[in-house]
Amino acid sequence: MLILGISGSPRKENKSGVNKLVNTVLESTGLDYEMVSLRKKNIAGCIACLGCVKDNVCKVEDDLQPIREKIVAADAYVIGAPNYYSTLNAATHAFLERWFQFRHQEGDLLWGKLGVAVGVGGTTGQFPADDIEQFFLYNFIETVAKVSGQGAASCYSCGHGETCKVGIPHFLHGEGVKISEEIIPDVTKQPEVMQAAVEAGKKLGERLRDGHDRAQVTQKMQAIMMEKFEGAV
Numbered sequence: 001m002l003i004l005g006i007s008g009s010p011r012k013e014n015k016s017g018v019n020k021l022v023n024t025v026l027e028s029t030g031l032d033y034e035m036v037s038l039r040k041k042n043i044a045g046c047i048a049c050l051g052c053v054k055d056n057v058c059k060v061e062d063d064l065q066p067i068r069e070k071i072v073a074a075d076a077y078v079i080g081a082p083n084y085y086s087t088l089n090a091a092t093h094a095f096l097e098r099w100f101q102f103r104h105q106e107g108d109l110l111w112g113k114l115g116v117a118v119g120v121g122g123t124t125g126q127f128p129a130d131d132i133e134q135f136f137l138y139n140f141i142e143t144v145a146k147v148s149g150q151g152a153a154s155c156y157s158c159g160h161g162e163t164c165k166v167g168i169p170h171f172l173h174g175e176g177v178k179i180s181e182e183i184i185p186d187v188t189k190q191p192e193v194m195q196a197a198v199e200a201g202k203k204l205g206e207r208l209r210d211g212h213d214r215a216q217v218t219q220k221m222q223a224i225m226m227e228k229f230e231g232a233v
């Protein structure tokens with residue numbers, strides 16, 4: 001039983017809210033896991049070359065290649081992304097786009113697996129968590145839990161956060177804001193968020209230990225997908 005954790009934040013591991021939450025979820029499963037950070041990885045978006053159509057193996061040569069086997073081998077995923085412009089950041093989007101390689105000719109390598117979606121934003125992490133859930137759905141992966149928290153926007157450390165009228169500190173704390181450690185958001189200072197991450201990990205661990213039925217999960221997710229497209233054309 002293996003869980004693959006992915007942090008899509010480009011920030012250093014100890015500065016990233018996404019990294020902290022994904023790790024908390026993983027540790028709380030009580031199962032074996034491997035954590036992969038996309039930081040400093042060179043992973044491009046899908047280029048629609050269709051090189052993967054025959055064998056479901058992407059032919060683009062970059063840092064996704066060594067992660068491909070881990071994606072295939074994992075029974076579940078804990079994927080986290082930062083909120084950039086109210087959606088998930090480009091690095092995580094590019095990483096997930098490349099899962100296109102698994103879907104040809106009813107490729108079922110990922111079908112029926114389980115996932116936890118994690119998002120962190122300067123205001124909210126809800127958007128990237130929802131986006132990851134959507135990517136999971138396209139691969140017939142069930143999202144067993146979503147976790148979102150508030151992280152530190154770069155405006156707290158850019159040097160102009162106290163005076164800039166369009167910065168997050170100004171928006172969140174008003175004019176004349178004084179930046180101190182106490183007001184800088186950090187997911188570890190949000191007990192309800194950390195608790196949600198622990199609960200998400202426990203839930204994922206329980207589902208995996210129960211020996212979840214991949215065929216049943218696949219059927220459920222396919223039905224949701226069909227419903228989504230019903231009446232779309």
Ligand SMILES: Cc1cc2nc3c(=O)[nH]c(=O)nc-3n(C[C@H](O)[C@H](O)[C@H](O)COP(=O)(O)O)c2cc1C
Pocket residue numbers: 009010011015016017018019081082083084085086087120121122123124150151152153154
């Ligand atoms: C390019 C960029 C765009 C951002 N856009 C948003 C945004 O639209 N909404 C928001 O809440 N936070 C936004 N943020 C703030 C990040 O979501 C925040 O810093 C978060 O803590 C990042 O997660 P991390 O700490 O794991 O890197 C943005 C940050 C960057 C660098």
